[in-house]
Amino acid sequence: GDSVTQMEGPVTLSEEAFLTINCTYTATGYPSLFWYVQYPGEGLQLLLKATKADDKGSNKGFEATYRKETTSFHLEKGSVQVSDSAVYFCALSGGSNYKLTFGKGTLLTVNP
């Protein structure tokens, strides 16, 4: 079955540091890939997505590129802010069952 493996946290960075959160997947066919962010006590917000190989999703300074050859969708940001502190979930959706398969989540803490 489909699965998502993402970098285990927690990740602690200083403000303005470079962020990478690794995500790899296993899926049949050609899934769509997503990053969701969850701030404390809140629901999940869609951060970015990519629907086919070599697509780059971007939003709020975050980027991720759909790499079919390495089955990866790593999240990057050049300069993190304290307000980026949250849990980040990598997820995929494939086939016709409308379901999301999530990674376990990565807690990011950014210190001033």
Place this chain on the structure above:
Amino acid sequence: DAMVIQNPRYQVTQFGKPVTLSCSQTLNHNVMYWYQQKSSQAPKLLFHYYDKDFNNEADTPDNFQSRRPNTSFCFLDIRSPGLGDAAMYLCATSRVGGDQETQYFGPGTRLLVL
């Protein structure tokens, strides 16, 4: 703004006392989902509606039920909450036929069972 709304944001119930959580959406999406999320874990899908068709996950306990009276509203009923049902409950929606694979989440309802 089009959105997914969940009420209440916090719900306290007693062990064994039925509770209903509410979700509404103004996105006009035809699929609505309910997830359970426990601390430091990924959301776990309980069930979803595709229009009026109900789709239960194989491992969802019978204690959890759902109703979707119309396109905009969906309810999660917990018939006899146990201490292990304390969690964040997330509603999400998606649209088949358009951007069908993207799910949009509400803010969640945090359930506490005393």
